[in-house]
Amino acid sequence: MLTAQGIHKYYGDLHVLKGVDVTIKSGEIVSIVGASGAGKSTLLHILGTLDQPDEGMVKVDENELTRMKGDRLAEFRNSKIGFIFQFHNLLPEFTAEENIMIPGMISGKSPEELKPKVQKLADLLGISGRLDHKPAELSGGEQQRVAVARALINDPQIIFADEPSGNLDSASAQSLHELFFKLRDEFGQSFVIVTHNQELAQMADRMLTMQDGIMV
Numbered sequence: 129m130l131t132a133q134g135i136h137k138y139y140g141d142l143h144v145l146k147g148v149d150v151t152i153k154s155g156e157i158v159s160i161v162g163a164s165g166a167g168k169s170t171l172l173h174i175l176g177t178l179d180q181p182d183e184g185m186v187k188v189d190e191n192e193l194t195r196m197k198g199d200r201l202a203e204f205r206n207s208k209i210g211f212i213f214q215f216h217n218l219l220p221e222f223t224a225e226e227n228i229m230i231p232g233m234i235s236g237k238s239p240e241e242l243k244p245k246v247q248k249l250a251d252l253l254g255i256s257g258r259l260d261h262k263p264a265e266l267s268g269g270e271q272q273r274v275a276v277a278r279a280l281i282n283d284p285q286i287i288f289a290d291e292p293s294g295n296l297d298s299a300s301a302q303s304l305h306e307l308f309f310k311l312r313d314e315f316g317q318s319f320v321i322v323t324h325n326q327e328l329a330q331m332a333d334r335m336l337t338m339q340d341g342i343m344v
């Protein structure tokens with residue numbers, strides 16, 4: 129479903145990605161591991177269209193993302209791709225429910241249309257009793273679950289997660305990891321997860337290792 133070929137990225141003189149090829153199948157959970165500085169986050173940002181490669185191409189189905197620009201790219205990203213980061217980037221002034229709805233509202237749906245999906249996700253994620261709370265009133269694990277629901281509200285085909293459990297205690301991390309598999313089984317999305325958590329990395333269908341800008 130996602131194909132990346134010959135990805136190169138430079139930051140000034142630093143050659144961070146040196147010709148990376150990746151293929152992700154529909155419904156597949158792939159982990160990316162490797163030493164700090166190997167280029168994992170840089171690759172994830174390029175696969176997720178948050179950054180452009182200097183060479184190479186990224187395709188989702190027949191859409192070549194590396195050629196898309198402006199509104200078309202923004203619309204594609206908002207509707208087909210979900211992101212989960214270590215620091216959840218929830219908006220502090222909005223409730224959990226409002227935060228979850230934001231990508232749906234950007235794509236033109238009303239809160240009324242979104243409510244049933246929010247409820248379904250909240251039930252699945254175990255946060256249905258917390259939807260009226262603002263992020264500061266939620267635990268780290270709950271905030272991360274809100275971020276997961278927000279990533280899923282538009283039914284994206286693929287979710288990119290960068291150290292999703294990096295700042296969670298081990299019990300919350302484990303339940304988040306189990307959740308990724310439950311979501312994949314329920315909705316059939318692909319997940320690409322950059323992690324230093326060995327347990328999560330090994331639960332994946334496939335584990336990719338990066339070393340010094342190359343997939344080994």
Ligand SMILES: Nc1ncnc2c1ncn2[C@@H]1O[C@H](COP(=O)(O)OP(=O)(O)OP(=O)(O)O)[C@@H](O)[C@H]1O
Nearest residue numbers: 139140142144162163164165166167168169170171
């Ligand atoms: N915006 C940037 N400008 C300059 N150099 C950068 C930038 N982003 C990343 N780098 C450098 O590129 C290299 C790869 O960084 P990247 O964040 O992709 O590594 P990583 O494998 O995800 O590491 P970690 O496991 O520590 O998160 C590092 O040497 C980093 O310092």
